[in-house]
Amino acid sequence: MSIFKIKGGKKLKGEIIPQGAKNEALQILSATLLSAEPITIHNVPNIVDVNKLIELIGDLGSKVEKLGPESYRFTASNVDINFLETDTYRKKAAALRGSVMLLGPILARFGKATMPKPGGDKIGRRRLDTHFLGFQKLGAKFNFDSEEHLFHIDASELKGCYMLLDEASVTGTANIVMAAVLAKGTTTIYYAACEPYLQQLCLMLNRMGAKISGIGSNLLTIEGVAKLGGTDHTLLPDMIEIGSFIGLAAMTQSEITIKNCRIDMLGIIPEIFKRLGIKMEFRGDDIYIPSQERYELETFIDGSILTVSDAPWPGFTPDLISIVLVVATQAKGSVLIHQKMFESRLFFVDKLIDMGAQIILCDPHRANVIGLDRKQQLKGIKMSSPDIRAGVALLIAALSASGTSEISNIDQIDRGYQNIDQRLKALGADIERIA
Known part of the structure; x- marks a missing residue:
């Protein structure tokens, strides 16, 4: 050490x-799984947590191309969600708290997911309830396997709804937004986080074809769309x-x-x-x-x-x-x-x-x-x-x-x-x- x-x-x-902003990167990189078209991200920081997430995205089958010291192109046209069932995924995801950000995009696009309890800093309780409650309100069904320490999630029928978050969680809001952009109908999120990094995520999703309004406020409205396209994005x-x-x-x-x-x-x-x-x-x-x-x-x-x-x-x-x-x-x-x-x-x-x-x-x-x-x-x-x-x-x-x-x-x-x-x-x- x-x-x-x-x-x-x-x-x-x-x-x-x-x-480039670490906390924005974890959201933006995860969002590349929402589209089969190429997405180019600039100003990506060369740090452990971000590199681990990029590796996980590549393991899922997304084509990852490093264009320069701080630029990557992601093409998630051949994602294999069966990787989520492997021991390799469980080990890598459990060691990276940011891996929870993959859930929203995977549920939105593929309708199911598996995840272990994520890791990260030892700085007190950091609940995932906001993420999971949001997904459940959109129609996802959760089952926790206590022996395997895994969450199995069925999101085959996500539908827009109104929700009042229990806390203004940045990652929770981001995850719910990413799930909602491809859900049927309209989703309204009240007491949403409104950090600049979340604003950046919403602006990028809109460039990809999403319909998100209220950006920068604590009241977001998301009209679900059938699919998203590619874009370029530069991190703050x-x-x-x-x-x-x-x-x-x-x-x-x-x-x-x-x-x-x-x-x-x-x-x-x-x-x-x-x-x-x-x-x-x-x-x-x-x-x-x-x-x-x-x-x-x-x-x-x-x-x-x-x-x-x-x-x-x-x-x-x-x-x-x-x-x-x-x-x-x-x-x-x-x-x-x-x-x-x-x-x-x-x-x-x-x-x-x-x-x-x-x-x-x-x-x-x-x-x-x-x-x-x-x-x-x-x-x-x-x-x-x-x-x-x-x-x-x-x-x-x-x-x-x-x-x-x-x-x-x-x-x-x-x-x-x-x-x-x-x-x-x-x-x-x-x-x-x-x-």
């Missing part, structure tokens, strides 16, 4: 380009990487320009980092972060302590809560971090405390961070990455710390961040990957 060895305390400088830059690089610049007192950010699709993300006292300039579609010796947390108008919490879009994404928490450790002032959507994502703070941060973990959802205001530098330690986002937060902490840090289990980081060590080296970071 590989390890990152980091000598911290160095100021970085330069330009960095965010990769990854907003989580963009937020991570903003945090990196602040923590390491670095001057960094983040290129090609699609600022119009970032929502409240830049504003949250500004509330932490981080200065930034929008230069066209680039974000310039100047070197700052210190940054001070805002308070609310009544003088009460700042609270940063996650929420469904257009609220603040939960994937950046760990980055905000790390950035706050060196700010002037205090902040309450409230991770509402997952109950275990804050458990990595014990490693930050070992590095010298002042953090009170109130419960699995809340942490109070008392900023050090640069009066005490974090110190390097040996630690392990528990999940993708916490892993990068710890990497940022290590880059800002005095001395040497080692981060093990970096396979978790590789799942979501493309060649992160090489890109950081280009900015001047002292980071080494040890096999």
Whole structure:
């Protein structure tokens, strides 16, 4: 298992380009199974989770052509859903949480599917109920084989309907939309997720011939069509990487320009980092972060302590809560971090405390961070990455710390961040990957 060895305390400088969006890629790549015609996808990130999904799509019989470093053409004209019954599929799908996104397209186009319980981050309960309840309302029938740990799904007669989701699940909404586009009649989804990545999926499906209205709102209407065609699609830059690089610049007192950010699709993300006292300039579609010796947390108008919490879009994404928490450790002032959507994502703070941060973990959802205001530098330690986002937060902490840090289990980081060590080296970071 590989390890990152980091000598911290160095100021970085330069330009960095965010990769294509991981969370959008998992939806868009799955949607290529909805059509027998060629679909070309650009700006595909070269990361573990995405590569595993591409491999699964190829195993299903879709023709996968790599056109360039970040471009693929998919032609799903000879899909063999019998592959879903194989041990190979079960093993690969169980190791990749994103494999659940294959369900909607397969059910819509082929009328049946089998799937194991999917894997992924160990960050608390991540229910699949929204996916399954949505499919059931469209007419799918589920049978769970407790001995084989498999779901057998019959979706031979999907019909449009009205549904009110139990939560604004991004992947759940995406999966239901992909199932509904080929269902008979009209489907109305209320309390739908409306993240930019879901908007991108809906816009792509419409270019393929789907009839989806209400895009960008929490009320989607889908008129089922008989078949879909091909298209070209370019993924958005990854907003989580963009937020991570903003945090990196602040923590390491670095001057960094983040290129090609699609600022119009970032929502409240830049504003949250500004509330932490981080200065930034929008230069066209680039974000310039100047070197700052210190940054001070805002308070609310009544003088009460700042609270940063996650929420469904257009609220603040939960994937950046760990980055905000790390950035706050060196700010002037205090902040309450409230991770509402997952109950275990804050458990990595014990490693930050070992590095010298002042953090009170109130419960699995809340942490109070008392900023050090640069009066005490974090110190390097040996630690392990528990999940993708916490892993990068710890990497940022290590880059800002005095001395040497080692981060093990970096396979978790590789799942979501493309060649992160090489890109950081280009900015001047002292980071080494040890096999």
